[in-house]
Structure formats: structure tokens, C-alpha cells
Amino acid sequence: MRASLSARAGLVSALLLLAFLLVWHLGVAGTGRTEAMDPEYAALMGQSATTGRSAMPGPLDVGATIWRHLRDPFYDRGPNDKGLGIQLAHSVARVGLGYLLAVLVALPLGFLIGMSPLMSRALDPFIQVLKPVSPLAWMPLALYTIKDSGLSAIFVIFICSLWPMLINTAFGVAGTRREWLNVARTLEVGPLRRAFTVILPAAAPTILTGMRISIGIAWLVIVAAEMLVGGTGIGYFVWNEWNNLSITNVITSILVIGLVGMVLDQLLARAQRLVTFPE
Amino acid sequence: MALFDDPFDARRRLRRGGCACGAHESQAAHDAAAAAEAPAEARAERLVEGAVMRALFPRDATRRAFLAAVGAGAAAAALREVLPIGFVTEAFAQAGAPERKDLKVGFIPITCATPIIMAAPMGFYAKQGLAVEVVKTAGWAVIRDKTLSKEYDAAHMLAPMPIAISLGIGSTPQPYTMPAVENVNGQAITLSVKHKDRRDPKSWKGFRLAVPFDYSMHNYLLRYYLAEHGIDPDTDVQIRAVPPPELVANLRAENIDGFLAPDPVNQRAVYDGVGFIHLLSKEIWDRHPCCAFAASQAFATETPNTYAALLRAIIEATAYASKPENRKEIAAQIAPANYLNQPVTVVEQVLTGTFADGLGSVRRVPDRIDFDAFPWHSFAVWILTQMKRWGQVKGDLDYRAVAEKVYRATDAAKLMAQAGLNPPAATSKTFVVMGRTFDPDRPKEYLDSFAIRRAS
Numbered sequence: 001m002r003a004s005l006s007a008r009a010g011l012v013s014a015l016l017l018l019a020f021l022l023v024w025h026l027g028v029a030g031t032g033r034t035e036a037m038d039p040e041y042a043a044l045m046g047q048s049a050t051t052g053r054s055a056m057p058g059p060l061d062v063g064a065t066i067w068r069h070l071r072d073p074f075y076d077r078g079p080n081d082k083g084l085g086i087q088l089a090h091s092v093a094r095v096g097l098g099y100l101l102a103v104l105v106a107l108p109l110g111f112l113i114g115m116s117p118l119m120s121r122a123l124d125p126f127i128q129v130l131k132p133v134s135p136l137a138w139m140p141l142a143l144y145t146i147k148d149s150g151l152s153a154i155f156v157i158f159i160c161s162l163w164p165m166l167i168n169t170a171f172g173v174a175g176t177r178r179e180w181l182n183v184a185r186t187l188e189v190g191p192l193r194r195a196f197t198v199i200l201p202a203a204a205p206t207i208l209t210g211m212r213i214s215i216g217i218a219w220l221v222i223v224a225a226e227m228l229v230g231g232t233g234i235g236y237f238v239w240n241e242w243n244n245l246s247i248t249n250v251i252t253s254i255l256v257i258g259l260v261g262m263v264l265d266q267l268l269a270r271a272q273r274l275v276t277f278p279e
Numbered sequence: 280m281a282l283f284d285d286p287f288d289a290r291r292r293l294r295r296g297g298c299a300c301g302a303h304e305s306q307a308a309h310d311a312a313a314a315a316e317a318p319a320e321a322r323a324e325r326l327v328e329g330a331v332m333r334a335l336f337p338r339d340a341t342r343r344a345f346l347a348a349v350g351a352g353a354a355a356a357a358l359r360e361v362l363p364i365g366f367v368t369e370a371f372a373q374a375g376a377p378e379r380k381d382l383k384v385g386f387i388p389i390t391c392a393t394p395i396i397m398a399a400p401m402g403f404y405a406k407q408g409l410a411v412e413v414v415k416t417a418g419w420a421v422i423r424d425k426t427l428s429k430e431y432d433a434a435h436m437l438a439p440m441p442i443a444i445s446l447g448i449g450s451t452p453q454p455y456t457m458p459a460v461e462n463v464n465g466q467a468i469t470l471s472v473k474h475k476d477r478r479d480p481k482s483w484k485g486f487r488l489a490v491p492f493d494y495s496m497h498n499y500l501l502r503y504y505l506a507e508h509g510i511d512p513d514t515d516v517q518i519r520a521v522p523p524p525e526l527v528a529n530l531r532a533e534n535i536d537g538f539l540a541p542d543p544v545n546q547r548a549v550y551d552g553v554g555f556i557h558l559l560s561k562e563i564w565d566r567h568p569c570c571a572f573a574a575s576q577a578f579a580t581e582t583p584n585t586y587a588a589l590l591r592a593i594i595e596a597t598a599y600a601s602k603p604e605n606r607k608e609i610a611a612q613i614a615p616a617n618y619l620n621q622p623v624t625v626v627e628q629v630l631t632g633t634f635a636d637g638l639g640s641v642r643r644v645p646d647r648i649d650f651d652a653f654p655w656h657s658f659a660v661w662i663l664t665q666m667k668r669w670g671q672v673k674g675d676l677d678y679r680a681v682a683e684k685v686y687r688a689t690d691a692a693k694l695m696a697q698a699g700l701n702p703p704a705a706t707s708k709t710f711v712v713m714g715r716t717f718d719p720d721r722p723k724e725y726l727d728s729f730a731i732r733r734a735s
Contacts, residue, residue, distance in 0.1 A: 021614055037639070044628055045636035049552025080415040081617035143421070147428035230417045239417055243524040244620040245547065 021059045028054040057248040065248045066255070075221035080240070082232065084253075088260060090232040094150075095218045095264075097167070098157025102214065106162050110169025111195065114203070121169065131163040135221040139228055149229035153222070160221045161214035168210025172203030212268040219261045236262075280579040283557040286678075297329055301645075306657055310558055339705055375584040382589065385416040385434040388619045389523055390629050391462045391570035392435040393609060394596035394650055396619070396636070399507045400612045403596040407588040415618070418522055419492050427453060427577060431587060433574035435461065439587040439662045441573045441685050448671055454576035457654055458590050458687040458694075459597065461570040465629070465648030466497055466560035467545040468504070470537035471530050472553060475638065480508035489521040489529065489538040496560075496569050499665040501539035505564050506731040507713050513733070530554050541569065542648065543621050550625050555637025559647055564712040566649070571691040590694050593652065600650040607628040652695065654686040657719035664722045670733035678722045 042050050057065075073085030115119045136158050142152035176199050182196045226235025234257055241249035336342035367704045382404075386392040396413055398404050404411035414431070416422045423444065441455040460589045470477075477483070483505070490497040498520075502512040512518055521529060523544050529535045531553045538544075539560070548554030560567060572593050579586045610627040611620050619626060626708055629635035633645035659682035666672040683706075692702035717725055726732070 011347055038641070041635050041639060042640050044641065045552065045625060046550040046622065049550065068650075078617035079412045081615065096657070140420075140424070143424045143428065147430070149421075149425060149430060159561070226419055228421060230415060230421065236417075239524075240415065240616070244616070245524070245527055245551070258670075 010105075015020065024244070025058050025060070028056045028058045057251065061248045062251050062255075065252045069252060069256075071074075075245050079231075082236065084234075084256060087232060087234045087237045088256065090258070091222050091234045094153050094226075094233065095157055095215075095258060098154040099161050099215060099218050101154070102156045102165060102218075103211065104160040106165035106210075106214075107169055110166045110210075111173055111199075112206070113166070113170040114173025115195075115199070120174070127163065127166065131167070133159075135160045136224055136228065139225065143229070148230065153225040153229050153233075156225045157218045157221055161218040164213040164217065165207070169203065169207045172206025172210075173199055175206065176202040178269040201275070205272065205277075206226070208268065208272040208275055213270060214267060215264050215268055216261065219257075220262055301388055307335050310556040312476065318585055324340055324368055336704075342393045342704070347724050356509065362648050375587075377585040377588045378582040379432075379585050380408060380410050382409055382411045382432045382585070383430065384411055384589075385431040387419065387422065387435055387523070388415055388572075388621075390543055390613075390619070390626065391465055391650060393613060393630070393648075394461055394593055394652075395435050395572060396613045397600065397609050398592050398596040400618075401596070401599075401609075402574050403592040404589075406595075407577075407592045409585070409592065411589070411592075413618070414701065429575075429578075431620050432578055432585075433572065435497045436571050436573040436595045437492060438568045438571045439494045439496065439666070440492075442659055442662055442681060443666070445672075446672065448494070448666070448728055455573055456570045456576055456579055456687050456690075457573045457685055457686060458579075458586075459572040459593050459652040459689045460568045460654050460658070461597065461650065461652075463566045463568055463649050463651050464559065464561040464646060465569055466539060466541055467500065468537060468557045468560075469545040469548045469554040469637075470557045471532070471533065471535075472555055472637065473533070474536060475555060478557065478581075480510055483510055484515045486516045487519065487534070488518045489524050489526055489535045489540070489557055491526070491540055493519065494664070494666075494671070496567060496662075497539045497541070499662065499669075500560055500563050500567065500734060502669060503665070503712065504539075504558070506729065508534075509731075511731050513617065527551060527553060536714075543619065543625045546625045546628050546634060547621065549635055550622065552637075556634075556642075559644060561644070561646065563580055565646075566651070566710070567712075571654070573729065574651075587694060591698055594691070594695050594700065595698050597650045597652040597697070601682070602633070611686055643658055653703055654688050654691055655680040655703075655706065655708055655711070656686055657717070658682075659686045660707075660719040660722050661712075663714065664717075664726045668729060668732045678719075695727070 035046075048054065069084040073083045075083040076086065082191060113123055138156050139152065140161055142155045143149060146152050146155060180198055180202060181194070184198045189198070221237060222233065223235040226233035227239040228235075230236050230239065234253060238250060238253045239256075241253065314516060336345065376466070384395060386395050399411055399413045416425065416434075419437060419440065422431070422436060423436045423440070423604060426434045438457070438460060441457040444453050444455045448453060488501065490496065490501055498518070501518065505512045505516065510516060512638050519535065521535070521538070523540060526535075526538050526540050527548045530538070530548055531551070537554070545554070545556055549556060560569075561661065572590075574586065574589075579643070600609055607627060610630045614621055614623040614626040632645040633641065633643050634647070635640050656679070660678045663672065663676060663678050663681060667676060688706040692706075695702040709716055709718050712716070713727070714724075
């Protein structure tokens with residue numbers, strides 16, 4: 001029964017996709033009009049001006065472009081033209097580094113806040129003010145103070161993926177059930193051991209939820225950050241193709257960004273399942 | 280450009296256009312003849328003599344009067360008495376090895392950056408012993424920040440930007456230098472195809488127009504053009520700052536009615552069938568500057584040989600790009616994704632000046648864009664008058680001092696001479712903008728002559 005449900009769901013998904021592609025294809029199909037144009041003039045004009053083709057690419061164009069990128073993902077034709085694989089590697093590396101830094105800061109700090117009501121109250125105003133700041137608002141400040149665009153992008157990832165992890169860790173730690181803590185206290189467990197053997201396992205699912213939200217945010221932010229600082233990365237790729245008004249390539253990168261984001265999210269979802277326990 | 284004109288010739292023409300001596304049909308023919316005549320050493324000596332004469336007589340009229348009075352031979356002899364020309368020639372010829380070889384230069388993907396970009400694939404940097412990486416950058420503010428943070432050693436900027444940065448308008452003041460102009464002309468007013476029948480600017484009230492940046496020639500030229508037609512750019516129309524890549528998309532979406540922008544944006548709008556070229560910027564002011572090559576003061580003083588080598592590469596590339604016969608080759612070099620990322624035919628139309636205007640005809644304007652490195656001080660003064668006119672600069676201004684501090688005409692002249700090009704003798708000139716003559720010595724009178732202006 002379960003298998004047949006997922007089979008049916010897959011079928012519906014495929015039908016929806018097919019319908020979408022068909023509407024898309026028909027929606028952008030050119031009128032095929034060829035105006036009576038001076039041939040010399042027509043030679044200087046683009047397809048959309050001479051044949052009335054829509055500027056929006058169809059699904060077949062996008063498919064061809066994706067295939068072209070997939071066939072040769074690691075080419076390098078100079079500092080501003082690299083394959084999609086290289087661009088993705090740069091973005092993933094930046095996200096990984098910024099995210100790792102955020103983990104290193106957020107988990108201990110979250111523990112501290114969760115275990116100490118005093119620190120929780122004291123740090124709360126700062127967190128509340130900094131949490132809603134848009135990633136790009138940090139960019140000029142980062143560029144100006146760090147004086148390195150690569151590090152600035154990593155800093156922006158760091159600062160934006162920090163808050164959900166911090167808040168979730170603090171929440172998870174503070175929400176450890178009183179009975180367990182009392183048992184630990186009765187058994188005279190030291191504070192460090194209590195943190196690692198009682199609180200951490202209890203808070204782990206909440207912490208992982210925070211980490212999962214954070215990786216999503218980090219992947220959202222990297223595109224915007226790279227569009228701004230340029231150089232390498234999938235965000236730069238999008239900007240460069242936008243600069244060329246190549247909607248086909250922009251759609252291609254949107255798909256790729258979505259897929260990579262999904263993979264990152266699934267990795268953490270799997271980790272989350274590992275630490276979740278039935279009570 | 281004329282290579283080795285006799286600086287002691289009172290009749291020598293100093294204006295650009297045609298040929299410097301008047302004996303040849305074009306500048307190219309003149310150069311070829313001069314290069315064929317003069318051996319390398321004599322050329323260097325002549326260049327130094329030219330530089331010395333320029334230094335002694337910054338004004339053409341004085342020099343001519345002096346030469347006419349004492350005669351060229353006597354003048355040359357007198358000069359040799361006081362200055363050991365040979366020694367100076369030697370000092371000029373010895374260019375030190377660059378302190379650093381690996382450099383990063385930022386650019387915005389528009390045809391104004393042509394010399395900066397093409398110097399990489401066409402080997403102009405390599406010829407000076409430099410390994411330069413030209414890095415495409417998303418916007419003017421990022422270019423400024425990356426140059427300030429020394430991530431870029433030098434960068435492509437808008438001609439008014441080094442002035443704005445030096446004065447601290449729109450940012451904190453920083454000492455900036457602009458040793459070379461990149462291009463002259465090369466902009467256009469493009470309107471949406473739906474306005475094909477509204478060519479008279481007087482009918483443009485209520486238009487939403489766009490320029491790429493506030494401190495840009497685009498902004499000043501568009502405002503100038505509108506104001507000359509009695510349209511107040513601040514109240515009658517809306518002028519927005521929109522980054523170049525978004526201009527065509529906004530035009531297509533009918534979000535704006537038109538823009539004054541750098542190429543290839545204008546040609547791209549035509550190519551995509553969404554706009555037509557209403558006016559080339561050269562029809563507002565022929566040979567106006569647009570983009571610039573800028574570097575921080577620190578880079579120039581800390582690594583002078585590198586700075587000189589880089590500037591030499593830029594100046595030589597600019598001279599190469601100024602020749603019409605090279606333009607197709609250049610278009611093919613800079614169009615790929617690594618640089619401009621545009622269809623070759625679009626870039627070619629811009630550089631060769633044979634282009635579709637979006638109204639159904641093919642126009643032939645060979646100097647639609649041209650490349651001329653010399654940073655005239657009068658350009659800076661004009662820019663300052665417009666900054667003042669539109670209220671970007673308030674209070675009293677020492678036009679001349681700012682111009683001389685930022686626009687490094689002497690650096691450019693020295694290196695142009697070293698590169699075997701003939702820099703102009705003066706650093707200031709008058710020019711005509713839409714029928715109005717601009718005298719760089721009387722900026723205030725010029726400013727006061729405008730009916731529409733914000734400045735008090």
C-alpha cells in the first residue's frame with residue numbers, strides 16, 4: 001500500500017511537470033513572423049527582433065543548456081569564465097567554511113545561554129537586534145573592514161547562519177527535562193559530564209533543527225553575496241548571465257541552485273534522524 | 280597620434296583630428312611617415328625635447344610667440360644650453376623593472392573598458408612584463424571598495440568617480456589618481472520602441488529615464504541635454520540610477536522610457552528589438568570623456584615602476600584601440616564570456632560604428648566610440664561645473680586645483696611619450712558642448728550661463 005502511494009505520488013509529480021513544461025513550451029513559442037527587413041539591417045539584429053521569437057527561452061533551450069553545462073562542468077577559460085562545477089565548488093566551499101565557523105561559535109554560545117538564565121537575559125537584546133538584519137546589509141561593512149571580498153562573503157554566511165543555530169541550541173538546552181537534570185544531580189554528575197551525557201543528547205534534535213535552518217539560509221545568502229562581490233561562485237555566474245541577458249542560463253542556474261540546496265538540506269535531515277530518539 | 284613632431288615648429292597643429300602637421304591625409308599616414316623617417320634614438324630625443332618645451336611653455340600661445348620671436352634654431356640651442364637633453368633622454372629611456380608582476384585590475388563589462396580588457400588577451404600587459412588578471416566586477420561601488428582594500432591594484436572607473444572620491448562626495452575622501460582616460464564618446468540615449476514618434480525632447484515630460492550611476496558622464500550628459508531643451512531633469516522627468524545589465528530588461532518591461540547608458544547596452548537594446556538609438560552622446564559633446572583608468576595614490580607611490588608599466592600597457596592598448604582597422608579584431612577578443620559576455624555582432628557594431636539604429640536603417644559613424652588616453656584637466660573642470668550645477672558639490676571650489684590633483688595629465692604625457700605617442704602640449708583645452716563653448720579658465724561664468732541649474 002505504501003509503495004503504491006509513493007508510486008502514485010511520483011506519477012502525479014511527473015504529470016504536473018509534463019503539464020508545466022508543455023504550457024511553458026507553448027507559452028514562449030515564437031510567432032515565426034519575419035518582417036520584411038533590409039538584409040544588411042537584419043544581419044545586425046538579434047533573433048527576437050527579426051523573427052519575433054520570445055525573449056523567454058523554452059524548456060528545450062534550457063534542457064540543451066543544462067546538457068551543455070553538464071557535459072563540461074570543469075572548464076576554465078580565464079578568470080571570469082569557468083565551468084558550472086567549478087563555480088558550485090567555490091560556493092559550496094564558502095558556505096561550508098562560513099557555516100562551520102558559525103557552528104563553532106553558535107553551539108558553545110547556545111549552550112551557555114541555554115544553561116544560564118542570566119546570560120540568556122543579558123544576550124537576548126543583542127540577538128534580537130542582529131537576527132533580522134538582511135545578509136546584504138552586512139556586505140558593505142564587511143568589505144570595508146575585512147578588506148577582502150572572499151572573506152567578506154564567508155563572514156556574511158557566518159553571521160547569517162549563526163542566529164537560528166544559536167537560538168535553537170539555547171532553546172534545546174533550556175528545554176532539557178527537569179527530571180533528567182535532577183537525576184544527574186542526585187548522582188552527583190559533574191557539570192561537564194552532565195552537559196555531554198545528559199543535555200547534549202536531549203537537545204540534539206533541536207540543535208540539528210537549527211543547523212538545518214541555518215544551512216538553508218547560508219545557501220540562500222551565498223547567491224546574493226556572490227552576485228555582489230563577484231569573481232567566482234554560482235551567484236557570480238547568475239550575475240554574469242544576467243549581464244548577458246541570457247535568461248536560459250539564469251533558469252539553468254536557478255535549477256542547479258535549487259538542487260544543491262536540496263542536497264545540503266537532505267544531508268542535515270539525515271543527520272537529524274540519527275540523533276532523534278523516541279521518548 | 281603624431282609621433283615625433285618638431286616641438287620647435289611654431290606652426291605645428293596641436294589639435295586632434297586630421298594630422299598634426301597638416302601634410303598628411305590622416306593621422307595614421309602621418310605616423311607611418313614619421314616612424315619610417317626617425318631612428319629610435321632620434322625619436323627619444325625629440326620626445327624629450329617636446330616634453331621640456333611643454334614644461335617650459337604650458338600655454339601654446341606663449342610658446343608660439345617665443346618661437347616666432349627668437350626662431351626655432353636659437354630656441355633649440357638655448358634649450359640645450361640650460362638642459363642636458365641627452366641626460367634627460369637617458370633617464371626617460373631607462374624604465375625600471377616592475378616591483379611586482381602579478382596584478383589584478385577590475386573592470387565593469389562595458390565597451391568603455393575595451394583597452395583595459397583587451398590588453399590581457401592581446402598581450403599588452405605581458406609586453407610590459409606584467410601578469411595581469413582582469414576581473415569582472417558587479418558594480419562601481421564594489422570596484423571602489425576593492426581598489427581601496429588593495430584587492431585590485433587598479434581599476435576601470437567612471438571619469439567623475441576619482442573626483443567624487445577625492446572630494447569625498449558619496450563616500451569618505453580618499454586620494455585617488457586618474458592617470459588615463461579610457462574612451463571618448465561611446466554612449467547613447469536609447470528610448471523604448473514605443474516612443475519612435477516622440478523624438479523631440481520637449482515632449483518628454485513625465486518620462487522615466489535611467490543612467491548607470493549618479494557620478495557619471497551619463498548623468499551629466501543626460502541632464503545637460505534635457506536642460507538645453509528646456510526640460511528640468513529634476514522636476515519634469517524622473518532620472519533613476521540603474522546598473523547597466525538591468526537597463527535593457529527594465530526597458531523591455533516598460534519600467535523606464537529610455538536611458539543614457541554605455542555600450543554595449545544601447546546596441547543590445549536594439550539587437551533585442553526593445554529600443555532604438557535616439558542620439559549618440561558624441562552629438563551632445565564630440566570627444567567627451569567617459570570611463571577612466573584609476574589607481575590609488577598609494578599604488579602609484581609605493582610601486583612606481585609597476586604603476587608606470589601598467590599605465591604604459593594601458594596607453595599602448597588605448598592607442599591600438601583607437602585605430603579603426605583594429606576594431607573588428609578587438610571585438611572578437613573581448614566579446615566572449617570571460618570578458619563582456621555579449622554576442623560578437625553587438626560588440627562589433629559598437630566598435631566599428633556600423634550599426635543598426637533600431638528604426639530600420641544602418642548608420643555608419645566610425646567615431647561612435649573612440650579611445651584616447653589623455654586626461655585633459657579641462658575635462659575635470661567641466662565635470663566639476665556639472666557637479667556644482669546639480670547640487671552634488673556645494674560651496675566654493677578651486678576647480679583647477681582639484682583637476683590637477685586627480686587627473687594626472689603629466690604622468691600620462693610622460694608615459695605616452697615613452698610609448699612613442701605624441702601627447703598634447705597643453706593640459707587644458709576649450710571645447711563645445713551642444714553649441715556652448717566651455718572655457719576651462721572661466722568655469723563660474725559657464726555655470727552661470729545655464730538657465731536650469733540647482734547651484735546658487
